[in-house]
Amino acid sequence: MRARSYDVAFYLPTLGPLIDSDAAVPFAGGAETQIWLLARGLARRGYAPCVITADTPRGLPERMDDVDVVVRPDWEGGRGLRGQIDQLWTLWCTLSPLRAITVQRAAGFSTGLVGAITRARGRTFVYSSANIIDFEYERLASSRRHLWLFHLGVRLANLIVVQTNEQAQRCRVRFGRDAVMIRSIAEPAAQAAGSPDVFLWVGRLVRYKQPQEFLSLARALPEARFQMVGLGSGDDAQMEQMVKSEARGLPNLELLTTRPRAELFPLYERAVAVVNTGAWEGMPNTFLEGWARGVPALAFAHDPDGVITSDRLGGFAAGSPERLVSLAQEMWASRNDRSDLEQRCRDYVQREH
Structure with a gap:
């Protein structure tokens, strides 16, 4: 992949269904929706964002709504340490050519992998929280290695972004770090016209x-x-x-x-x-x-x-x-x-x- 420069790169591998307009693709969740709304909003304001996501069965376009779409190849190494090494290599090959502030959304082992690669390349890494459970990730982590990688990513983050005051407080208590609160985006909509039933x-x-x-x-x-x-x-x-x-x-x-x-x-x-x-x-x-x-x-x-x-x-x-x-x-x-x-x-x- 050739080197490309962006103002910001958003890493969220489950974002694909929001970009693929195929009606057979199920809806994506709130974290994905917020990142996609933010990326499109930045593009409308003249910034150069990209999103990094896994592919969908039909395939994703290279660009949508003035946002570049970078497809991360699928993992091939399976589970365990060998799989983690394959994931690290795949992410290195995907992220290294991108000269940008990199934002990784939602707690997971990829927080550590993306954070380590971004910082190793001398670029700014931002962790963006999607849920209050991010600050008790030990309740969800499938292994000690995944928990360690998430905590590594939080330590490596130049900036932590949260959605609510509650998340900011939990971040302070759990990690001893002050977070920046950026409220979630709500698209304008007309008043519901139907009779509620x-x-x-x-x-x-x-x-x-x-x-x-x-x-x-x-x-x-x-x-x-x-x-x-x-x-x-x-x-x-x-x-x-x-x-x-x-x-x-x-x-x-x-x-x-x-x-x-x-x-x-x-x-x-x-x-x-x-x-x-x-x-x-x-x-x-x-x-x-x-x-x-x-x-x-x-x-x-x-x-x-x-x-x-x-x-x-x-x-x-x-x-x-x-x-x-x-x-x-x-x-x-x-x-x-x-x-x-x-x-x-x-x-x-x-x-x-």
């Missing part, structure tokens, strides 16, 4: 997202309607099968097929609330997309920076299933009389994001 859940079908809590909510409120867009994960096939099996027994719940991000937006038009049941989060992108349209949030276990409560942007159950049901009942009963709530949601996004 369904609770909406969008996310990956993995344990920490706790999709079973949404199923339990649907079971507890047979008079209400529920829609779920769940992306299966090869790492948690059991959870995916459980959700599909239980959903078949809930006549008021519709399990929708996965779809590109742009095709999710019409679902917000009739949402009573955007529901998040994750055990830990950053700033959920689904909340931002809902609030931008005047749709409130209903959170089970995590209220980012306490804004749902402090700014009255929906309901927060503080981890209580009973409270979640009670809040949903209230939202369902008042769904056609919430103009003040809708305006607060839109005002918050315009003011803060």
Whole structure:
């Protein structure tokens, strides 16, 4: 690969589905969405960004929306130390020709690999947090080597970027470092025009997202309607099968097929609330997309920076299933009389994001 100069290079290997417009490609998550929105925004302002990602089955373009797309080759060495060496070599070959500030998003072993290569090449390395669990990564790391590599990357980072005050505080406590807070981006959107008649859940079908809590909510409120867009994960096939099996027994719940991000937006038009049941989060992108349209949030276990409560942007159950049901009942009963709530949601996004 020839040497290329950029203002900033974003490394996120799962970004591909946002760039590939093929409708068969499932939606990407919040971390990917934020990086892609940021890269496109920088390009519109005259900067030269690129994104580094793994390929998709159909293949990615070299450029999209004035953002260069650098495809990182697939790993070939398998698991274990040999695989890690192959990953390091692949990343070296991919990153070395890029003269740029390099930003790596979300906790993982690649934080250390990308950080080491970037610093070895004499360039600035930025670690960008995507979730509060990044500061307790020992709960997620699949091996001691992966945990060590993540901590190495944090130490090597010239700058740590977080989304919320909560993340900044956790960074200070866990790593003894001050982080720079850059709030998540929310794209402008028109007020939802449909009559609200369904609770909406969008996310990956993995344990920490706790999709079973949404199923339990649907079971507890047979008079209400529920829609779920769940992306299966090869790492948690059991959870995916459980959700599909239980959903078949809930006549008021519709399990929708996965779809590109742009095709999710019409679902917000009739949402009573955007529901998040994750055990830990950053700033959920689904909340931002809902609030931008005047749709409130209903959170089970995590209220980012306490804004749902402090700014009255929906309901927060503080981890209580009973409270979640009670809040949903209230939202369902008042769904056609919430103009003040809708305006607060839109005002918050315009003011803060």
